[in-house]
């Protein structure tokens with residue numbers, strides 16, 4: 384499976400290549416590709432997930448930044464199926480345009496990937512910008528990041544990432560993967576998570592920018608009360624109109640309440 388891949392792993396590109404076939408099998412099983420799906424992999428690397436997916440599905444689009452991997456990926460992919468390789472930075476790939484070009488019957492793509500951990504938050508926020516074009520996402524991330532994504536109010540790790548993701552998606556942690564499953568081994572545990580964007584009409588956020596702004600401000604100073612953290616964004620009367628106590632802290636506020644506050648601000 385690694386024939387032709389001679390380059391050492393590049394740390395600055397977050398290259399930890401999956402080697403444990405039982406983990407790879409579990410991920411493919413969780414994705415469960417169906418005929419007609421358009422599967423887009425972020426960071427195929429040396430093809431650990433790409434080739435098993437290609438064998439099952441026959442057709443995968445993959446976005447890889449590391450130019451040294453392109454030729455060996457294309458060569459090795461030929462025996463498994465059709466690989467559409469996009470060379471470049473995933474953050475500059477417009478998922479909505481990609482979905483418009485080559486989507487399934489619903490106009491959506493399915494995102495998968497063992498993500499470069501240094502870019503996981505930017506990639507998640509980038510995906511959120513195109514949530515309507517994405518049917519679901521299966522990502523391997525640092526376990527600690529998955530815990531933050533799935534956390535609820537009152538948890539120590541509940542924060543901006545939890546609120547932003549849960550407003551747009553259901554977040555389901557699937558399983559934990561130990562460092563030994565990768566070469567080179569990362570320092571921490573990893574976890575696989577499934578994200579399913581809410582159907583178009585079910586997303587209650589009226590204004591994406593206003594919502595993102597409120598959540599950023601509220602958690603920018605998470606030790607402060609909402610009244611202080613949101614100074615200049617929302618006054619106490621607006622907080623109360625949204626059903627929030629100005630003395631509360633962001634870490635105690637439910638996702639739905641942030642949505643309500645942002646919608647009230649956007650309407651005013």
Ligand code: SAM
Pocket residue numbers: 396397398399400401402425426427428429430431432446447448449471472473474496497498499500502
């Ligand atoms: N999927 C492979 C696996 O599981 O073995 C590789 C996973 S490795 C953790 C992350 C991959 O993302 C690497 O192949 C790396 O080159 C690629 N990558 C890093 N930054 C990227 C970017 N900005 N855009 C696209 N791919 C990137």
